[in-house]
Amino acid sequence: MSERAAPFYCPYCGDEDLRPSPEGHGAWECGACNRAFRLAFIGLLAAGLRRDDTGEDGAR
Numbered sequence: 001m002s003e004r005a006a007p008f009y010c011p012y013c014g015d016e017d018l019r020p021s022p023e024g025h026g027a028w029e030c031g032a033c034n035r036a037f038r039l040a041f042i043g044l045l046a047a048g049l050r051r052d053d054t055g056e057d058g059a060r
């Protein structure tokens with residue numbers, strides 16, 4: 001299980017200047033807005049994966 005998932009953009013200001021935070025596991029700091037935040041895995045969705053097989057775009 002990968003615990004190293006990294007955010008690409010700050011969820012608050014959208015900047016890419018993110019670095020791991022010394023606050024600990026899953027914590028990141030944004031150099032643009034000086035916010036620190038934490039990413040956490042909550043769980044799998046009960047509904048499972050959704051597929052759109054309807055093919056309504058007329059590709060065939």
Ligand SMILES: [Zn+2]
Pocket residue numbers: 010011012013014015030031032033034035
């Ligand atoms: Zn930010």
